[in-house]
Amino acid sequence: MNIKKLLTIAGSDSSGGAGIQADIKTFSAHKVYGMSVITAVTAQNTTGVKSVYELPVEMIRNQMESVFTDMPPDAIKTGMLSNPEIIECISEGLLRHKGSNLVVDPVMVSTSGHRLLSEDALSALKDHLFPLARVITPNIYEAEILSGGKISNKKDMVDAAMEISNKLDGWVVIKGGHLKECCDDLLYSKDEKLWLKARKINNKNTHGTGCTLSSAIASNLALGIGVKKSVFKAKRYVNSAIREGLDLGEGRGPLLHHF
Ligand SMILES: Nc1ncnc2c1ncn2[C@@H]1O[C@H](COP(=O)(O)OP(=O)(O)O)[C@@H](O)[C@H]1O
Numbered sequence: 272m273n274i275k276k277l278l279t280i281a282g283s284d285s286s287g288g289a290g291i292q293a294d295i296k297t298f299s300a301h302k303v304y305g306m307s308v309i310t311a312v313t314a315q316n317t318t319g320v321k322s323v324y325e326l327p328v329e330m331i332r333n334q335m336e337s338v339f340t341d342m343p344p345d346a347i348k349t350g351m352l353s354n355p356e357i358i359e360c361i362s363e364g365l366l367r368h369k370g371s372n373l374v375v376d377p378v379m380v381s382t383s384g385h386r387l388l389s390e391d392a393l394s395a396l397k398d399h400l401f402p403l404a405r406v407i408t409p410n411i412y413e414a415e416i417l418s419g420g421k422i423s424n425k426k427d428m429v430d431a432a433m434e435i436s437n438k439l440d441g442w443v444v445i446k447g448g449h450l451k452e453c454c455d456d457l458l459y460s461k462d463e464k465l466w467l468k469a470r471k472i473n474n475k476n477t478h479g480t481g482c483t484l485s486s487a488i489a490s491n492l493a494l495g496i497g498v499k500k501s502v503f504k505a506k507r508y509v510n511s512a513i514r515e516g517l518d519l520g521e522g523r524g525p526l527l528h529h530f
């Protein structure tokens with residue numbers, strides 16, 4: 272049986288809604304084989320993040336070596352990377368092993384407000400990891416940090432995408448999940464600008480939407496689908512997973528994945 276292999280490099284979410292767990296569920300739903308390099312372990316649930324334990328860089332390097340020397344992935348996504356040393360270790364490993372079809376979700380702060388990337392990691396992210404990416408997927412807050420401008424509407428999203436993509440070869444997807452009036456995402460490259468439109472679904476349970484979107488994009492890329500179609504399909508996947516209306520936990524609950 273010929274199956275595509277996907278790697279997530281991210282943090283573990285004990286409640287299973289975001290991070291490694293959301294990624295692997297998304298991979299399985301796309302019928303691809305999921306593997307993981309864990310960067311940090313979080314103690315969290317639908318109400319918030321209690322604590323974070325960053326894995327030693329040596330252990331992260333060993334996980335990467337184990338995966339790449341035996342089962343090189345057809346696509347890779349990164350999520351929570353925590354600190355600049357981890358970012359440098361991962362970028363170096365991806366370069367050395369010629370990792371392709373990389374989707375970078377520049378996770379900075381959890382929906383519940385806990386910092387998942389140290390402030391001094393921003394330049395490592397931009398200088399070392401972004402140049403290797405085929406697609407990066409910031410949310411509104413992350414796009415503000417990366418572009419240096421405030422985003423209040425769709426015009427601001429375009430300006431931010433233009434600024435961010437100045438230093439990139441690949442595509443930028445600015446996710447509009449935190450917009451007030453709609454949930455339109457912007458897919459942007461130096462030559463093209465496309466809107467992925469969606470109504471805001473009235474559901475507070477959106478824990479892990481960003482992780483799910485980037486994992487679905489990576490799954491589609493691994494299956495040989497082009498970037499534009501991969502992002503459109505991924506948007507549809509997340510939308511229907513939110514629409515399921517799963518309601519677990521006391522806070523912002525997770526999505527229901529479709530197997
Ligand atoms: N309430 C919602 N209704 C419809 N789509 C949503 C909703 N919340 C998030 N999304 C979609 O989920 C994906 C993740 O977006 P977002 O929540 O902004 O990312 P993050 O989890 O990184 O903050 C995007 O495609 C966004 O448009």
Ligand SMILES: Cc1ncc(COP(=O)(O)O)c(N)n1
Binds near residue numbers: 291378382387478
């Ligand atoms: C391990 C880990 N990775 C990523 C997120 C972001 O997800 P969200 O924005 O839904 O909180 C998270 N909360 N935990």
